[in-house]
Amino acid sequence: MAPIVIKNGRIITAVDDYTADILMEGERVQTIGRDIPVGPDVEVHEAAGLLVVPGGVDVHTHLDWEFGSARSADTFGTGTQAAAFGGTTTLVDFADQKRGQSPLAGLEDWHQRAQSSCVDVGAHVILTDVTDQTLEDMKTLIAREGVSSFKLFMAYPGVLMVDDAGLFRAMRVAGSNHAMVCVHAENGPVIQALIEEALSQGHTSPKSHMLTRPSLMEGEATHRAIRISELAQSPLYIVHLSAREALVSVAEARDRGVPVSAETCPHYLFLTDEEYDRPGFDGAKYVMTPPLRTQAHQQELWRGLRTGNLQVISTDHCPFCFQEQPLGMKYSKRLGYGDFSKIPNGAPGVETRLPLVFDGGFRQMGLSLNRIVELTSTAPAKLFGLFPKKGTIAVGSDADIVLFDPGETWTITASEQHSRVDYTLFEGRSVTGRVKKVFLRGQLIVDGTEWRGREGMGHFVFRGESGKV
Amino acid sequence: MAPIVIKNGRIITAVDDYTADILMEGERVQTIGRDIPVGPDVEVHEAAGLLVVPGGVDVHTHLDWEFGSARSADTFGTGTQAAAFGGTTTLVDFADQKRGQSPLAGLEDWHQRAQSSCVDVGAHVILTDVTDQTLEDMKTLIAREGVSSFKLFMAYPGVLMVDDAGLFRAMRVAGSNHAMVCVHAENGPVIQALIEEALSQGHTSPKSHMLTRPSLMEGEATHRAIRISELAQSPLYIVHLSAREALVSVAEARDRGVPVSAETCPHYLFLTDEEYDRPGFDGAKYVMTPPLRTQAHQQELWRGLRTGNLQVISTDHCPFCFQEQPLGMKYSKRLGYGDFSKIPNGAPGVETRLPLVFDGGFRQMGLSLNRIVELTSTAPAKLFGLFPKKGTIAVGSDADIVLFDPGETWTITASEQHSRVDYTLFEGRSVTGRVKKVFLRGQLIVDGTEWRGREGMGHFVFRGESGKV
C-alpha cells in the first residue's frame, strides 16, 4: 500500500481547524504539516477547497438483524458500503442474546454475518435474559471479546424488554468493569396497553404507531434508566432520544455530574410527526421507534445539541423495504399492512447522516464545524472505547479520512443509494455538502460516486473502556 | 341522645381560630356561637383552656390485614379504639383484591371484618390484578359502594405489585370516574435484586431492610407514577412518602399543576435510620416500608409540610407484635428472625399521631395550629371524598370533635396503648399535648383515659369524589 498524501485540505477535528497536508502510511496518519514533501511513490489527493474530516463513527446500526418476524434489509456488505458513501468508516452494530442462550453465542453469530463488512465494525451486545450466567458472560465479552457496551430494552415487553432488576444487575456489572449500558428508553408496558386499546378500537394505520408511543413515556423511562444507573454506579447511554421530556432528565442528571450521555438521530432533527398524515400506508416508511415528534420537540433537540446535553448523532439505521418485492415480505414494512403494531420498526439512514447534519446543523442551525465532527465521530469514538484509533485526525490514529465538499448541492434520492432498502426518509431533499472521497485505514474506498472498496475489508474493532466522559 | 354543648373552647379548623361554644345535636354540629343558651336537657363539657379540633382522619391503616404469611395484630375493634384515643374518628382502611378474584369480593370480606369498628371507617381497595373485569368492578365500587380510591403497589413483585400497564389502566378508569389512585412507590424489581444479593451475601439482620430499599428507588417510582398519571389524566396520591427524591418529583409536578398529592407519616418525621443500629433483633420493630431515612431526608419532609408540597400526615398503622406470644407467630416480627426479608413490614402508630404532630409540628417546628388540623383531618377528608361530613368543625358537619389539652406533658408507652401490639416506636418519648375527650357523631367515646365507646358503633362511610384539589 503506497503512502498517500492529502494536500491543502482544511482539516477539522472536534477542536482544531487548519489547513495542512496529511501523510498516511501503513494504515495510519504519519505526518501532518505544511508542504509535506512528496516522493515519487506517493499518491497525492488534492483537497484545496474541501473539508478534511475524520471518518464518521456510527454507533447505532442494525444490519442483517432479526427483529421479531422481520429482518433488516441490509447485509453487512450493503450496509457498510452505504455507510462508506455517507462518510462513515466505523460502525458499532448490535449482536443479540437470544432468550435462554448466552450472549457469547449471539456475538458468535454476529461475527459470521459481519464478515462481509466493507468498513470497520464493532459490536454491542443486546441482552434479553439477564441471568447470573449472563452477568458472567458480560465480563468475558468486555475483557476477551472487545465488547464494552451492552444494550437493554425498556420497551417491547415479551420480545426484547428486560425488567428493571435485569437492567440494574447488568448496569452493575458494566459499571465495575469499564463498560457501559445503552438503553432504549420507553415504558414498554404502558405503550403495550395503548397499542392494545388502539387495535381494539379499530385503529390500524401507521399513524397509530405514533399515537401509542407518547413522549411522556419516553421521558419516564429515560428518567428511570438514569436513576437506576445512579444506584448501579454505571455510565449510561440513552439511544435515539427524541423527546423533550427525556432531554430534560438527561440535562438535569448531567448537571449533577451523573455520567449519562445521549444520542439523537437525523430523522428526529429533520422530520416531524406530520409525516404520519401521509395517505394510505405511506406513513409506514416513518415507523421507527421512538416515532417522529412535533416541531416543539425538534427544537429542543437542536437546543440540546447546542448546549452539549446531547453528545452524539447516530442513525439507528434499521432498514425495511416499503415494497414486498424483490427482497420478500420478511424484509418489508408490508408485514404490518392492516395492523400498525406489526409494521417492522426502523428506517434507513446510514448513508445520509453527514450531509444532513452538515447542511442542517452547520449551515442552518449554526453549529460549528468542530461540533459537527464531535457529534458524528469524536464523541461516539470516545464514549465507546474507539478513541484515538478512531474519531480524530491525529498522528498515529487510523487513517480514516473523509474529503467533503462544503459547497456542492445535490438531491437525496433512494435510487442513488447503496443500501438494499427501496426508499429514503429524505427523498427529494436538496442538501449542500457532499462526501467526495473516503479513506479507510489509508485506502481509498469511495471516490466520488465510484466504489473502490470491497466486502470483507472491514476489520472488527476490539473496543476498550466505554463510558468514560 | 341528649344535645351536648362544648363551652368556651378554642376552636381550630384548617383556617379559623376562635373561642366559642358548640352545640351538637342529632350527630351533627347544630350551632356555634358565643354564650349559647344551655337548656336543662343539655350535657355540658367545659373546654376553657383546651383546643377544640375536628376529629382526626387517618386515611392509611391496615387493620386485621393479611400480608403474605403474616397478619396485622389489630382487629377493627382494637385498632379503632386505639385510633379514638389518638383523637382520630375516621379511618380509611384497605380492602384487598386477591389475585384471580374480584375486588368486590375483597370489599365484601373487609366489611365482615370491619363490623367491630368503634369509629367511622371507609375503605380503599387494593388492586393486584388489573383485568378488564377489574376495571369494570372499579366503576361499581365507585358508584355503588362508596369506594372512590384504589391502591396499587409498585413494590413487592410477585406479591402485591402490578406492572405499569396495570397501573396505567387503573388510573384511566379512576381519572374518568371521579376516583383517585394511591400508589406505594418503590421500584420493586430493583429492590428485589438488592434483597437477593444481600441474602446471598449473608446479610440477614433488620438493618438490611433499610439498606436494600434506597431512597433513589422511592424517588424513581414516585416520578414514574406521576408521569403515568399525567398520561392517564388521573389524580394521584403518593402514600408514605419518606425520601427527598420523591418529594422533589412531587413538588415539580405540583408546580406544573399536575393533581398529585402526598402523605408522609409520623415515623419519618420523628425517627431516623439510626434505629436500625439497635442491638440484636430490636431493629425489626422499625421495619416498615419505606424504611426510616437519614436526618437529611427528615428535614426535607418538614420543609415539604411547611411549603405545602406534602398535604397529609397518615399513620400507615400496620402493627405486628415484637414478641411471638401471646398472639402467635402469624402476628409477629419474629417471622423474620434470621431473614430480614421475612420480617412483616409495618409498625403501629394510629394512637400517637395527633400528640406527636402537635408537639413536634406546632411546638417545635412552628407549623400553625390550622396547618396541624389541615394535615391530620381536613386535607385527607377533602382528598378522599369525606368532606364536609368529616374534616372540619362547621354547622351541619358530623360532630366528630376532639378536646385537646395543649399544655399537658406525658410519656408515650406501649403499656398504656389500646392497640393489641406490644410495642410503640416512640417508647419513653415525652410529648406535650394530649387528647382529653373525643366525640364521635355527638357521642362521647373517650373521656380522659376512660373508654366510653363500644365496638360496632362505627359506621361505614360511603365516600364521594376523591382527588379533587
Next chain:
Amino acid sequence: MAPIVIKNGRIITAVDDYTADILMEGERVQTIGRDIPVGPDVEVHEAAGLLVVPGGVDVHTHLDWEFGSARSADTFGTGTQAAAFGGTTTLVDFADQKRGQSPLAGLEDWHQRAQSSCVDVGAHVILTDVTDQTLEDMKTLIAREGVSSFKLFMAYPGVLMVDDAGLFRAMRVAGSNHAMVCVHAENGPVIQALIEEALSQGHTSPKSHMLTRPSLMEGEATHRAIRISELAQSPLYIVHLSAREALVSVAEARDRGVPVSAETCPHYLFLTDEEYDRPGFDGAKYVMTPPLRTQAHQQELWRGLRTGNLQVISTDHCPFCFQEQPLGMKYSKRLGYGDFSKIPNGAPGVETRLPLVFDGGFRQMGLSLNRIVELTSTAPAKLFGLFPKKGTIAVGSDADIVLFDPGETWTITASEQHSRVDYTLFEGRSVTGRVKKVFLRGQLIVDGTEWRGREGMGHFVFRGESGKV
C-alpha cells in the same frame, strides 16, 4: 344597631362550605347555626340561593394618591364606596414617605385623606428614602401605628426607586419586627434605558409602555428581591406579579421554604397585551405597571393560582381618567398624550374584582369557591395582620359579609360604577355572579344597587404581624 340574621345562605370560607344562619350583633358574628331563633327586634335577610362570603380584603389600592405630577382620581370616599359595591370591606392603601421626610409624616398625611372612608382601611407605607432615621421610624410604625408592611420600588429610578442597599436594610428591620416588605419588582434602570431609547427613536404611543417593560426584567427583579430577602431573613410580598419568569422564581423559592408570597391582579388574568393595539390613544387606558402580557403569561398566572404559588388577587386600583374633563388634567391619562412615558401608570379595578374572579376563576377555570374566598379575602387578611378580625366568617370576627348571587348575569360598564374614573378595563364584558348585599361590621351598606353606607364610617385598622405564613 339591631341584631341581624342572614338566613339560609350557603356560607363559604377558605375551607368550609355549608348552609346555615348567621347572627350578627355588636359589629361581630355572634352565632352560626341551623334555624337560629329570630326575635322581634332582629332584622332578617333571606339568603337562600345566595353565597355568603367574607367581605373582600384588597391590599393594593392607591386612593387620592400623588404619583409624579398626577393624582389618582378617587377620593377615599369614592374609592371605598366603589370597593363596597365590589364586595370589598377592607382596603390596605398606600401612604408615602416623601424624600427627605419621615414616613411618619406620610402616614399622618394619609390619615387626613383617609377620613372619608366608607369601608375599613389599613395603611402600608411606601419608603423612598431609607436612612437610619427611616429604619427607626419603621419600628414606630409597626409597634405604635399598626402599620406592619412597607412597600419599596425597584422601578421608577429617580422617583420612587430605592437601591438594593435600601431594600436590604428595610427588609432587615421588617424581618426582625414581625413586619413584611412589599416590592414592586421591575429592573428600573434597564427599563429607563429602554424608555429613553424608544423616545429617541420617536416611539411615543401607549404600546411603547409595554414594549419597554419586558417580562424578563420583572423576572430579574423578582429574583433579586427574593435573594435579598433571604439574606435579610424577612418575609417578602411581590405585588402585581404579571410575568412567567417572576412566577418561576417565586415558586422555586417557596419550594425551598422561603417566606415569599405574591399577588396578581384581575387585569393580568383577563386581558392581554393585544389591548395596546387599539387605535389612537385608547391604549393609554391599559397603561399600568407591569403592563399587560401575552396569553402565554396569562396561562401561567392561572396555573399559579391553581398550584398555590400565587396567594392573593388584589386590584392595584390606581385610577386615572381617560378624558381630561371634568376632573382636570392632573387626574388624566392625557398627561402622556404624545409621550407614553408621561402617561400616569395605573388603572381602576376595585369594584370589579369579585365578580370577575368568580366568573373567570370559579366558573371558567375551575378554582373552588373556597379558593376564591381565600384569594380575595382570607389570604390577604392573614398575610397582612388583619386576621381573624377580617378575612373569614367565624364567631367573633367582624361581621363583614357579602351576599353574592352566583346566577345573575350582568354587564360591566363604567357608567354604573362608583369610582370617579370615567372608564373601566372591562367595558361591555358580561359576567355571571353579582354582589347583592354588603355588611360592614354588621351594618348593611350595599343593598342591590342602592348605597346605604356613608363617608367616614370606615375605621382605620391597626394591623398585627404581617408575613406569617
Next chain:
Amino acid sequence: MAPIVIKNGRIITAVDDYTADILMEGERVQTIGRDIPVGPDVEVHEAAGLLVVPGGVDVHTHLDWEFGSARSADTFGTGTQAAAFGGTTTLVDFADQKRGQSPLAGLEDWHQRAQSSCVDVGAHVILTDVTDQTLEDMKTLIAREGVSSFKLFMAYPGVLMVDDAGLFRAMRVAGSNHAMVCVHAENGPVIQALIEEALSQGHTSPKSHMLTRPSLMEGEATHRAIRISELAQSPLYIVHLSAREALVSVAEARDRGVPVSAETCPHYLFLTDEEYDRPGFDGAKYVMTPPLRTQAHQQELWRGLRTGNLQVISTDHCPFCFQEQPLGMKYSKRLGYGDFSKIPNGAPGVETRLPLVFDGGFRQMGLSLNRIVELTSTAPAKLFGLFPKKGTIAVGSDADIVLFDPGETWTITASEQHSRVDYTLFEGRSVTGRVKKVFLRGQLIVDGTEWRGREGMGHFVFRGESGKV
C-alpha cells in the same frame, strides 16, 4: 531563529492525546509527525516522558494596576515572567476607563505599561462610565484595537460599579459587534451596607471581608447579569465564579442555550474560608473578591468543571505584598490594617495555575488531561478571539508550547517565585507535575529554573470575535 524539533513527547490538546514530534519554524508549528527528520541546523529537545501541551492562556490578570489607592505589585515584566514559569504564554489583562475619560485613553495607558511584557498579551477594557461616547468607543476598540471584550463591575459602588442600565447598554453594543461582556458579579450596594454595618460594630479584621460578601449576593448578581444579557442578546462571561448559587444560575441558563460562560480560579478550588481564621493580620493574604468559600461551595465548583458548566480556570492574578517593604505601602495589604474594607482586594496566582490544576484536577479529581488543557488554554483562547493562533498545538498555530513533567514532585514557595509579591497562597504545598520548558512563538523562554526570555519580547495580540461558543 533556527527550527526546533520537540521529539517523542506525549502531545495533549483539548481533544487529542498521542506521541509525536513537533517541528517549529518561523514562530509557528510547521509539522507534527512520527520520526520527523532532523537536519543539522535543527535544535532538538527530547520530550520522552513529558507532556507537551499548548501554552497556557490566562484571561484574568491585573498587572501594574491601580485599584483605589493601591497598585498591584507586578510590572508587566515581572508578572509575565512569572506567567511563563507557570506555563502560560498568553495573558489577557485589564485596561481601565477612568470616569469621565474615554476607554481609548485607558487602553493607550495600558499599552505604555505593557511594553515590558515577556509573553504575549491582549487587553480587555474595564468600563466605568457608560456614556453614549463610551458606546461609540467600544466599537472602535473592537474593530480597530483588537479589544473584543469588556469588563463591568456590579460590585464596588462609587469606585468601579456601573448600574444595570450601563451594563445593559454596554452588552447591547457588545452583542451586536461580535464582542463579549465580562462581569464581576456581586451585589455591590447590599455588600456595602454589610461592610458599613460591620465597621460600625467594630469588626475590622480580615475575616469580615468574607462575612460581608455572602455567596447569596454573588448568586443574585450572576443571575441578574445573565437575565440582562438575555435581554441584550449578548454573550456573557462571569469572572471568578466562587459560589454554588452563581453556578446554579449559569447551569440553568446554559441548559436553555443562553451564551453564558464562566471561569473559576485555583484559589476557590484549593482553599476554603478557614484561611480567614489565621491569627493576626495573616488572613489579609486571602482577601480577594469574591472571598474564599466553604468546602461545600468548593465541591460544587469541581462538579461544575466536570459537567462543563464552568469553562475556564483563570488566575485573577492581582498581587499585593503582605509586608510594606520594600515596595512601599501603596503595594501592600497593610493599607487595610485596622480596617478590612481598606485591604487591597487581590492575590497572586499567575505562576501556579498549571501545576495546581494538573495535580488537583487530573491526579486527584479525575479530570482528563484533555480537559485540563481545555480549561487552561483552549477554551479561553476560543472564547476571547485568540484561537487558533493560541490555545492549541496544531499546524499553523503559534508555537507556544510547554513541556511538562507529570512525575516531578516539588513544593510551592514564595521565595522561588518570579512575581514581585512576597507571598503565595499555597506556601509549602507539595504538588506533582512541573513546567520544564516553555516556548513562546518557537523561542525557548523557560528552561527548567532558568530564564531565557526577555522583557519586551511579548507581542500585543489583536483579538477577533469573542463569545463564540
